[in-house]
Amino acid sequence: MTTTALLAALAGSLSALSLGTWLFLHSERFGALPSKEELDSLRRSSQWSETEGCFRNPIPTPRMADDAGFLRTLAEYVLTPRPYASPEKPFPTLKPDFRSLPPDADRVIWLGHSSFFIQLGGMRILIDPVLSGSGGPISLSTRAFPGSDVLTPEELPDIDLLLISHDHWDHLDHRTLKALRPRIAGVVCGLGNGAHLRRWGFESSRIHEGDWGQTFSFGPLTVRLTEARHYSGRGFTTHKSLWCGFILETDSRRIFFSGDSGYGPHFSRIGTEHGPFDLALLECGQYDRRWPFIHMKPEETAQAAEDLHARALLPAHNGKFCIAYHGWQEPFERVNAASRGKAFSLVTPRIGEETAPWDGLAPSQRWWE
Template sequence: MPSIIDSVSATLGLTAAKRGRELSSTSPQHDGKRFNNVKPRPVERFGKTLRIAWNLLFNKPGGTVPAGALPVDSLTREALDAAPDRSLYRLGHSTMLLKLRGQFWLTDPVFAERASPFRRFGPKRFHAPPIALADLPPLRGVILSHDHYDHLDKETVLALAEVTNVFLTPLGVGDRLIEWGIDAAKVRQFDWWQGTVVDGLEFTAAPAQHFSGRSLFDGNSTLWASWVIVDADLRVFFSGDTGYFDGFKTIGERLGPFDVTLLETGAYDAQWPYVHMQPEHTVQAHIDLRGRWLMPIHNGTFDLAMHRWQDPFERVASLCAAHNVAISTPRMGERLNLAVPHRGERWWRNVVETASHALPLDPNVA
């Protein structure tokens, strides 16, 4: 039985920080204390960090949360079982359900009501998931990009443990799962450019520019990553969370081109460009990756920044039109054929808003 000290250390993230030090000999991304980006982000002054936190908590502008209900296509187990291979369903934020070779894979699973360590405080969902957690089909695997609360929900992962065969994670994140009680035999951890093959599907952890941690004490003690998924002639890129960096071009050259890029477009701000991309960066990343279809993710579910909730969709759609980039914007729960994507509706424009929150429409986006 763990001691009180062990329990407190785990709660505060101190064990994760210790694990990070133990991984230093295995990863070029580790300096002996923490994981790092290829290009270190500038050190933020405490005053700026405090000001950002204050504004996020107390100075939110109008429109960061929808005033009306978002359209969500409900899913059933029967419908998923009957769906053809190479189907993708967006369940919210960065949680994607993919059907490949007759089996299901889930990215960054968050079914919690809030993206927060607290049950009653923190960003609350705009919409319910298209399918209840208990109704999901058995999963061949779960793919994790990093350990932030809006990408890794402890209760969700523990609920999935019995119906999931394998968890693919960056270095250190898998140890966190094992600490939570996930069977170590199911956990596979990878550094950047490392990967595995599962039932003929190729998975490669690729670089990203971000950070990690779940408390004040474990910052960057686990690695963050993007993921490349290859199913024979189909290539899909999943960004996780990332700022824009030169690594996109390298990934495109080494592992592209990609049929579909699932790229972060949301929770951005000019004050933190090193960890989240502006829509302009998202489109450029797609071009660097040599992508064919762009699907913007990391939006439409949680209020995590200062922009209006529709802005990521409207801005990235306008930029794609200007750069002749094919973009797909399916509703939550709407099926996307990864082999032959469709454009999707501009569904965010149909959400009923109050006059004070109305968003001017871009005439360049049909």
């Protein structure tokens, strides 16, 4: 082959690779960025920075520590052996029987990682469902631990309300939501996240996008969006949609869900203004010294539960995916130790197990052992 032919072949290969990459990054699974018209409305948010042209946290929240470069961290993540990153065999789980669930019973069922099914005030609520076997952009990435997917989307009942805390892959799953879309009555999410859902076929009339502090009422249920210390983005563009936590409240019950969040003074403010909480569902996993501001260490999770005046703590963001360097059991062990002697009770249900501390259902077995 001549030099000219070789260069032509190389140029053709690079062009094909570039086109393939572009098509992949613009495929439906990546969702969509807010349109220009939608961006005009997002700018009215107090969380929007005109100088940066995106949402931002009220206090400095770098994604990485000063000594942790993105490319080096990515290389370490791919190349560093992690012998305890996932369980050696399937751990004990339960398959929920939604048909036997009394319609007037307030119940929380952890579905692994940050996915929850909640029945509250007669409403059936689903939070950050990822039931496709993967928490990444392709099916072979961020695989769920063996046996941790106890349900398929088709096995869930009709959902009154879907809550999405932010658009990261391990919280906003394209395949799960496409399968559930016909059976979801309404959605609540942070500003800018509706663009993803509309691309996936959700009608605008079903989507309620809100700012921190905004509330939405659905019969007996009030949903309040709360501050979180994190970031957003499904590709190379970040911070164009708002991340959040949620307060779920009825006349008799109050539940807090943190979403992904580093520790910060917002937990104390939320606890003072809206606590106490019957149950706090708090992030407790995927932490690392390289990203100390966007996720909580287990000891910070325990402190956040105290700040919130929570009567019970259920640690989440663990037990299904490996997205950090720590052993898969470590978050449970550390939060268990950090919760001793605290005013709240620690509940550690198996995936698929019912939790209702107000009715004496407060599982605390060390199932991870």
